[in-house]
Amino acid sequence: xxxxxxxxxxxxxxxxxxxxxxxxxxxxxxxxxxxxxxxxxxxxxxxxxxxxxxxxxxxxxxxxxxxxxxxxxxxxxxxxxxxxxxxxxxxxxxxxxxxxxxxxxxxxxxxxxxxxxxxxxxxxxxxxxxxxxxxxxxxxxxxxxxxxxxxxxxxxxxxxxxxxxxxxxxxxxxxxxxxxxxxxxxxxxxxxxxxxxxxxxxxxxxxxxxxxxxxxxxxxxxxxxxxxxxxxxxxxxxxxxxxxxxxxxxxxxxxxxxxxxxxxxxxxxxxxxxxxxxxxxxxxxxxxxxxxxxxxxxxxxxxxxxxxxxxxxxxxxxxxxxxxxxxxxxxxxxxxxxxxxxxxxxxxxxxxxxxxxxxxxxxxxxxxxxx
Amino acid sequence: xxxxxxxxxxxxxxxxxxxxxxxxxxxxxxxxxxxxxxxxxxxxxxxxxxxxxxxxxxxxxxxxxxxxxxxxxxxxxxxxxxxxxxxxxxxxxxxxxxxxxxxxxxxxxxxxxxxxxxxxxxxxxxxxxxxxxxxxxxxxxxxxxxxxxxxxxxxxxxxxxxxxxxxxxxxxxxxxxxxxxxxxxxxxxxxxxxxxxxxxxxxxxxxxxxxxxxxxxxxxxxxxxxxxxxxxx
Numbered sequence: 001x002x003x004x005x006x007x008x009x010x011x012x013x014x015x016x017x018x019x020x021x022x023x024x025x026x027x028x029x030x031x032x033x034x035x036x037x038x039x040x041x042x043x044x045x046x047x048x049x050x051x052x053x054x055x056x057x058x059x060x061x062x063x064x065x066x067x068x069x070x071x072x073x074x075x076x077x078x079x080x081x082x083x084x085x086x087x088x089x090x091x092x093x094x095x096x097x098x099x100x101x102x103x104x105x106x107x108x109x110x111x112x113x114x115x116x117x118x119x120x121x122x123x124x125x126x127x128x129x130x131x132x133x134x135x136x137x138x139x140x141x142x143x144x145x146x147x148x149x150x151x152x153x154x155x156x157x158x159x160x161x162x163x164x165x166x167x168x169x170x171x172x173x174x175x176x177x178x179x180x181x182x183x184x185x186x187x188x189x190x191x192x193x194x195x196x197x198x199x200x201x202x203x204x205x206x207x208x209x210x211x212x213x214x215x216x217x218x219x220x221x222x223x224x225x226x227x228x229x230x231x232x233x234x235x236x237x238x239x240x241x242x243x244x245x246x247x248x249x250x251x252x253x254x255x256x257x258x259x260x261x262x263x264x265x266x267x268x269x270x271x272x273x274x275x276x277x278x279x280x281x282x283x284x285x286x287x288x289x290x291x292x293x294x295x296x297x298x299x300x301x302x303x304x305x306x307x308x309x310x311x312x313x314x315x316x317x318x319x320x321x322x323x324x325x326x327x328x329x330x331x332x333x334x335x336x337x338x339x340x341x342x343x344x345x346x347x348x349x350x351x352x353x354x355x356x357x358x359x360x361x362x363x364x365x366x367x368x369x370x371x
Numbered sequence: 372x373x374x375x376x377x378x379x380x381x382x383x384x385x386x387x388x389x390x391x392x393x394x395x396x397x398x399x400x401x402x403x404x405x406x407x408x409x410x411x412x413x414x415x416x417x418x419x420x421x422x423x424x425x426x427x428x429x430x431x432x433x434x435x436x437x438x439x440x441x442x443x444x445x446x447x448x449x450x451x452x453x454x455x456x457x458x459x460x461x462x463x464x465x466x467x468x469x470x471x472x473x474x475x476x477x478x479x480x481x482x483x484x485x486x487x488x489x490x491x492x493x494x495x496x497x498x499x500x501x502x503x504x505x506x507x508x509x510x511x512x513x514x515x516x517x518x519x520x521x522x523x524x525x526x527x528x529x530x531x532x533x534x535x536x537x538x539x540x541x542x543x544x545x546x547x548x549x550x551x552x553x554x555x556x557x558x559x560x561x562x563x564x565x566x567x568x569x570x571x572x573x574x575x576x577x578x579x580x581x582x583x584x585x586x587x588x589x590x591x592x593x594x595x596x597x598x599x600x601x602x603x604x
Contacts, residue, residue, distance in 0.1 A: 061495050087498040088507075100496040104514050113510075114500025159500045 014072020016163065016195070020057055022064040029053050029064070029219040035212065037072075040189045040196040042210030042227065044203070044240075050219040051199045055167050058197065059094050060087030071163060093161030093194075095169045099148035101140035107151050108136040114159030123158065129188065130154045146177045153185070157192065166198045170205060182208055186287070186371040203241035207231070207248050207289045208371035215239055232338055234319045234329050242323070246291045247340045249273070253284050262308075262365065271334050274308045275368045287371045292329065294367040295341040298360045299351060309363035313339065315355050320345055328353075332361055374575075380547055381555040382575065385532050388463055388551055392471035392531035393524055396478055400523070404482035405508065409491075423476045425537075430473060434540025437469055441541075459541075466542040466549040470534035474527035481526060485519020486512060517594050525587035529580060552576050 019032040029050045035041045043051045056062040058069065060076065063084060069077035071092075076085045093114075101110050115123065127133050130150045140148060149169055156164060169185065170178050186208045189196050200206050206213060206227070213230045215223040217239065223230055227248060230236060237245050251265035251273060261277035265288065275288060301310050313332035320328050328348040330341045339361060343353075353359070374382070407419060425433050441448040441459050451457045459465035489512050497507045513520070535553045542549040544558065552572060559569040 059499055061499070087495070088501050088503050090499075091501070092499065094496070094499040096492070096496060098492070100492055102493060102497070102511060113497065114502065116501070155500065 014074075014162070016058070016069075016071050016197075018058065018067065018069045020054070020064040020067030020069065022053065022057065022062070022067070024053065027053075027219055031216075031219075031221050033214060033221055033224055035197065035214070035224075036195070038193070038195050039211035040198055040209050041212040041214060042206040043197060043199045043214045043216060044201065044206045044210075045216035046201055048218075049201075049216040051201070051216055052167055053219075054216070055094075055165050055197065055199050058163075059092050059165055060085065060090045061094075091160070091162045093156035093159050093164045095149075095153050095156050095164070095166040097168045097171050099140070099143075099145075099152040101143075101148055101151055101155070103140055105140075106136070107132065107138050107140065107143070110140065110151055111136075111155050111158055113155065116160055119158055119160040126154050126157050129191070144177075145173055146181050149173070149181060150184075153188070157194075161194060164192070164194050164196045166196060168200050168202075170200075170202070183371055185209060190285075203244055203246070204289070204369075207246060208287065228338070232331055232340065234317070234321060234331075237321055237329065238323055243293070244291060245293075245329075245340060245342070246289050247338065248287060248289055249337060249339070250285060250287050253278070253280050253282050253286065255282070267337055268335055271311060271337060273311075273363070273368070274365045275370055276365060278370060289369040289371070290339065290363060291367065292340040292342040294364060295332075295339060296362040297330075297341060297343060297347075297351065297353070298362055301360050302362075305362065306364070307362040308365040309361075311339075311361045311363065313359055313361045315353060315357050315359060318348070318353065318355060332359070334361070377546070377555070378572065378575065381550060381552045381572070382579070384463060384466075384547075384549070385551040385553075385579070388466045388470055388538075388549075389528050389531040391464070391467035392474055392534075393478075393528045395467065396471045396475050396527060397524070400475060400478040400482060400527075401513070401520070404479045404523075405486055405512070407479070408483045408486035422479055425473050426476045430534070430536025431540050433472060434469055434537035437465075437472065437537065437541040441465070441468065461543050461545060461549065463542070463548055466534075466538045466551065467531075469537040469541040470531035473534050473537050474530040477530050478523040478527040481523030482516065482519045485516040485522075488519075489515045518591060521587060521591045521594060525583060529583060532579065532583075533576075552579070 015034060015037040017034040020029065022029045031050070031054055043054065045051050053062065057064050057067070063077070064079065066079050067077060075083055076090055077083065102113065105113065111123070111127070127136070130153060132147065132150050132154060135143065135147060135151065143151065153169065170181055173181060182205060189209055198209050210227045213225065213227045214221055215230065215236065223236060231240060231246070231248060249267055251267045253263060254266045254272070255264035256277060262274050263277050265273045265275055267273055273288065280286060296307070311334055313334045315330055316333040317331040318328055326344055327342050328345050330343065332339045332341055341361065403422065407415070438460060439445050441451070443449070443452055443458055443460065448459065451459070459468055493511055494507050497511045502510065533553055535557065538549065538551065539554060544550055544554045550558065552575065556569055556572045556576070559565040559572060
């Protein structure tokens with residue numbers, strides 16, 4: 001069941017627009033943005049790019065030197081009009097880098113700390129969704145890192161926010177735990193009908209979660225577009241992971257192969273992808289991520305190969321980036337779907353690849369990540 | 372050993388004045404400690420110095436200053452008397468004011484250190500959960516600073532019990548009104564042939580001090596436990 005804000009008076013379909021300037025020592029933050037009213041917006045950039053500063057301003061924990069901040073038709077901040085709604089009246093939930101649970105309250109006390117009467121009926125539902133029912137009587141000091149994060153997420157959700165901010169909620173978690181919580185948050189953000197702003201410096205987290213992406217560098221916004229569009233831009237390859245540049249595709253589970261533990265994913269009417277078996281029910285939607293370096297090309301479908309996925313595609317764009325002169329970045333189109341591929345320049349020349357040419361994209365099933 | 376009426380009187384007055392002193396300095400003490408711990412402002416060092424002055428000044432000077440300020444002819448004293456009919460010098464309330472002023476820096480110091488140790492990130496988290504500044508203070512800052520609050524209160528109470536110089540200067544040494552244990556002891560020492568009675572009072576003072584230390588230790592441990600077992604609301 002989707003979770004939406006408990007009070008209908010504040011519309012959840014209100015977009016956030018901001019324009020702020022703040023100087024902190026040598027660092028200057030200067031950002032103007034309008035973010036979509038729904039879904040997950042990723043704010044992405046290396047450490048020190050101003051992501052967290054921006055988040056703190058949105059939450060009301062910092063006040064910029066100059067700026068305006070508006071959520072729907074509510075003005076939260078206008079330095080010119082000397083207007084500044086304090087953090088506790090903004091109804092903006094924050095999940096911080098550290099869980100920041102209150103050590104003198106039990107888990108239940110932490111969860112209900114910011115819970116207004118109107119959200120009380122959702123307590124059981126959110127506790128179940130987060131799988132923290134067995135932790136309610138525990139003291140925060142006894143929780144593992146992953147458990148504490150989930151409690152922190154629950155606490156923020158139960159405060160009935162009209163916007164949820166997440167500041168690198170996975171930082172400091174190790175491999176498997178991080179993967180587990182990442183999948184969980186990805187699922188959660190699709191279920192929760194509250195707009196989410198998710199800050200991270202990890203391309204994988206952003207790819208798994210974001211619908212819209214804001215790219216920050218040295219205190220400035222260098223791009224703000226739907227994730228799919230940005231991932232296809234060759235000029236942003238370095239910023240978006242470089243070697244790990246990847247494509248994101250959404251698909252629907254259509255079939256499970258129980259013998260070989262594989263799952264068939266329908267990308268659209270005529271394209272399917274075989275990925276490692278997952279337990280999601282038939283019909284459920286999920287997002288997969290394929291690294292550009294994991295897609296090989298052939299000039300025609302081939303039989304003598306281990307590649308499970310062979311997709312007919314057209315080369316839409318190709319370019320050699322100055323940062324890696326040995327390779328060629330390609331954008332393949334499969335109808336409405338786009339995939340990025342990276343080959344050595346030598347292969348590309350020998351195959352006489354060119355824009356408009358029909359090729360077969362080869363994708364190893366085992367290389368596909370799903371969320 | 373049975374206590375004489377005069378000894379009972381001294382103990383009763385000491386406890387009364389000590390408790391009254393702590394009671395009146397707690398609210399401003401908490402406010403000032405929080406202000407000093409959480410805010411940076413111009414002249415903070417000066418304010419800090421002013422608050423700590425009673426620790427380093429001769430208590431007689433503090434008593435004299437109180438007399439000037441709060442005496443019947445004093446700046447505030449005159450106002451208090453003509454508007455509220457309150458006269459502080461030579462009363463047990465005056466003694467509570469004097470020992471409170473002397474104990475104030477000890478309370479503020481302990482509490483301020485404890486509040487500074489509370490992670491401001493927790494306070495920020497509480498405010499994003501919709502808690503007003505007052506609620507953040509009462510549900511997060513103060514509960515987490517309870518150890519410092521207890522230490523400060525006990526220190527202040529002990530200081531108020533043992534206060535002598537400011538009290539005798541401002542409130543005088545009136546039997547049954549302002550003659551607390553230290554003042555009674557002083558009176559006995561001044562009287563020839565009362566050495567045994569002085570020794571008894573001295574012994575009593577030690578007992579009271581020990582009891583209050585043990586009580587505070589017990590209270591601190593209990594609060595720590597309660598704090599960890601507490602739920603919201």
